[in-house]
Amino acid sequence: MRALHWNGQRLTLDSSYATPLASEQIALVRVHLAGICSTDLQILKGYMGFRGVPGHEFVGSVSEGPGSLLGKRVVGEINFGCGRCENCARGLSRHCPNRSVMGILNADGAFAEYVAVPAANLHLVPDKVSDEEAVFTEPLAAAFEILEQVQLDPGDQVLVLGDGKLGNLCAQVLRLTGANVTALGKHEDKLKLIKRVGVRTILLNDWQPRLFDVVVEATGSPSGLELALSAVRPRGTLVLKSTVAGNHDVSLAPIVINEINVIGSRCGLFAPALEALEEKSVSVTPLIEKVYPLNDGSEAVEHAARRETRKILLRP
Amino acid sequence: MRALHWNGQRLTLDSSYATPLASEQIALVRVHLAGICSTDLQILKGYMGFRGVPGHEFVGSVSEGPGSLLGKRVVGEINFGCGRCENCARGLSRHCPNRSVMGILNADGAFAEYVAVPAANLHLVPDKVSDEEAVFTEPLAAAFEILEQVQLDPGDQVLVLGDGKLGNLCAQVLRLTGANVTALGKHEDKLKLIKRVGVRTILLNDWQPRLFDVVVEATGSPSGLELALSAVRPRGTLVLKSTVAGNHDVSLAPIVINEINVIGSRCGLFAPALEALEEKSVSVTPLIEKVYPLNDGSEAVEHAARRETRKILLRP
Numbered sequence: 170m171r172a173l174h175w176n177g178q179r180l181t182l183d184s185s186y187a188t189p190l191a192s193e194q195i196a197l198v199r200v201h202l203a204g205i206c207s208t209d210l211q212i213l214k215g216y217m218g219f220r221g222v223p224g225h226e227f228v229g230s231v232s233e234g235p236g237s238l239l240g241k242r243v244v245g246e247i248n249f250g251c252g253r254c255e256n257c258a259r260g261l262s263r264h265c266p267n268r269s270v271m272g273i274l275n276a277d278g279a280f281a282e283y284v285a286v287p288a289a290n291l292h293l294v295p296d297k298v299s300d301e302e303a304v305f306t307e308p309l310a311a312a313f314e315i316l317e318q319v320q321l322d323p324g325d326q327v328l329v330l331g332d333g334k335l336g337n338l339c340a341q342v343l344r345l346t347g348a349n350v351t352a353l354g355k356h357e358d359k360l361k362l363i364k365r366v367g368v369r370t371i372l373l374n375d376w377q378p379r380l381f382d383v384v385v386e387a388t389g390s391p392s393g394l395e396l397a398l399s400a401v402r403p404r405g406t407l408v409l410k411s412t413v414a415g416n417h418d419v420s421l422a423p424i425v426i427n428e429i430n431v432i433g434s435r436c437g438l439f440a441p442a443l444e445a446l447e448e449k450s451v452s453v454t455p456l457i458e459k460v461y462p463l464n465d466g467s468e469a470v471e472h473a474a475r476r477e478t479r480k481i482l483l484r485p
Numbered sequence: 486m487r488a489l490h491w492n493g494q495r496l497t498l499d500s501s502y503a504t505p506l507a508s509e510q511i512a513l514v515r516v517h518l519a520g521i522c523s524t525d526l527q528i529l530k531g532y533m534g535f536r537g538v539p540g541h542e543f544v545g546s547v548s549e550g551p552g553s554l555l556g557k558r559v560v561g562e563i564n565f566g567c568g569r570c571e572n573c574a575r576g577l578s579r580h581c582p583n584r585s586v587m588g589i590l591n592a593d594g595a596f597a598e599y600v601a602v603p604a605a606n607l608h609l610v611p612d613k614v615s616d617e618e619a620v621f622t623e624p625l626a627a628a629f630e631i632l633e634q635v636q637l638d639p640g641d642q643v644l645v646l647g648d649g650k651l652g653n654l655c656a657q658v659l660r661l662t663g664a665n666v667t668a669l670g671k672h673e674d675k676l677k678l679i680k681r682v683g684v685r686t687i688l689l690n691d692w693q694p695r696l697f698d699v700v701v702e703a704t705g706s707p708s709g710l711e712l713a714l715s716a717v718r719p720r721g722t723l724v725l726k727s728t729v730a731g732n733h734d735v736s737l738a739p740i741v742i743n744e745i746n747v748i749g750s751r752c753g754l755f756a757p758a759l760e761a762l763e764e765k766s767v768s769v770t771p772l773i774e775k776v777y778p779l780n781d782g783s784e785a786v787e788h789a790a791r792r793e794t795r796k797i798l799l800r801p
Binding site: 256261264318394403404409410411412415416417418419420421422423424425426427428429430431432433434435 | 710720728731736738745747748749750
């Protein structure tokens with residue numbers, strides 16, 4: 170099959186990459202669309218020391234494997250747990266210490282014609298959800314993860330820091346709770362996208378310091394943390410969404426002095442994300458910038474890495 | 486009166502410092518004992534830009550002020566709230582944005598013959614509690630604050646990082662919940678003090694990495710954070726107790742990847758601390774290294790700043 174392969178130095182199209190094998194537990198999924206996210210861009214800079222086929226945002230259809238899934242349109246949770254440890258037993262395979270992670274750690278990903286996914290990780294895509302919407306399930310689930318971790322009440326003052334794709338999705342999801350959500354970002358055009366779905370927006374240049382019950386740091390930049398810390402009320406909550414490669418250089422004294430609750434938040438469950446896509450309670454397709462054929466993978470990655478770019482998709 | 490005065494450069498004994506005034510709301514407390522804590526040492530390095538009389542750990546007796554308190558032995562909560570804001574209304578005057586803080590921010594402290602304290606901040610010291618025990622109420626309350634913020638269950642695996650006074654008190658308090666508490670530190674003699682109260686101890690040189698449900702960072706050193714982060718299980722809790730002057734230089738990615746809950750924890754309520762002292766469920770007097778007369782304040786501070794030193798007290 171064709172696949173984009175990362176050897177640690179270069180991303181190249183391999184036209185005869187070995188097609189993965191299916192089994193009773195492992196489905197072979199023909200990829201319809203795959204999304205390039207900033208974790209992929211970090212991986213192509215060396216993050217996680219990954220080698221193989223990147224890509225963990227995808228929608229496809231099952232071509233081989235468990236009979237009940239054959240031909241079905243699916244999306245897939247990206248953490249492949251061992252199924253035997255304490256975390257897996259508690260439904261937290263995304264924290265399994267022995268996990269592999271699609272396109273990130275010890276498992277090939279979706280920048281290819283086919284990807285192998287444990288059947289247990291797959292979710293059927295409702296008919297009402299297009300491929301262009303379904304490919305956002307994984308990042309949307311990461312936004313819904315916040316609601317698994319933080320109790321938000323109607324009227325709570327919430328600030329989302331960052332107007333990129335993750336910030337956009339977080340703002341939309343948090344708004345569903347009835348909280349008063351404000352998005353703060355650097356880019357007028359990106360903030361417009363967020364404003365369109367009914368979230369109050371503020372351009373960073375116009376920012377007047379004030380305090381919020383909950384702040385979500387989704388800038389993807391180390392510098393976001395200091396502003397985030399300054400905007401949380403005493404005993405308030407700061408949700409960290411950005412994984413930043415390298416060290417922070419920041420005073421953490423405000424966490425102690427103001428008794429802030431800092432919650433790290435990563436991957437989420439797919440069910441609430443698919444439900445929101447089916448109910449059209451969130452809007453994701455305006456986030457798509459361009460769809461590239463898989464063969465133009467290098468160009469697509471280059472485009473995704475440019476500042477101000479919305480979501481770049483690959484179609485194999 | 487005599488008082489130790491910090492002018493931003495030097496700490497000097499002033500034998501004719503103005504005795505503070507009492508009123509119906511403000512009690513004048515004759516200080517029996519005052520403790521030197523590491524925040525005081527930071528203040529004498531410039532922290533908070535404080536000028537005046539330092540000291541916020543004290544026990545004394547009311548010599549002037551509200552009649553019902555006259556002659557009573559008291560300790561006092563150190564945050565003086567405005568009494569009118571939202572935080573004060575919620576009983577969180579220690580987060581009042583307009584607060585002054587005894588010996589730390591806009592209010593003279595207890596390294597003096599007398600200190601003025603709002604009557605609302607005072608707590609009577611039970612007869613069974615000696616002055617030498619009562620002077621630990623403030624730091625002990627800071628340890629009890631953790632139990633206000635984190636739900637600990639019997640059998641939870643808890644690690645306290647740091648074998649200093651705060652680490653010692655935290656380990657003792659957390660042990661009262663029935664949790665399995667381990668203390669990790671650098672100093673054999675200090676760990677012995679902790680071991681004596683029934684807490685398992687590990688010398689840093691013998692540390693074998695493993696994961697805990699809850700980790701309390703009480704080292705007072707910026708380098709403690711990295712070890713603390715590495716010892717929290719996925720979705721576990723890290724309590725930050727140390728206020729460190731200056732910046733941390735640390736990767737915070739583990740917080741996100743392992744979805745750790747980081748809780749800043751500062752001052753606490755005095756009632757549970759006084760109750761524990763009365764019931765003798767915690768042991769504090771072995772932490773006393775030496776009692777100095779107020780007139781030898783500079784020498785006392787110098788002694789307190791030496792590594793390995795336990796609690797230094799001042800007797801005015």
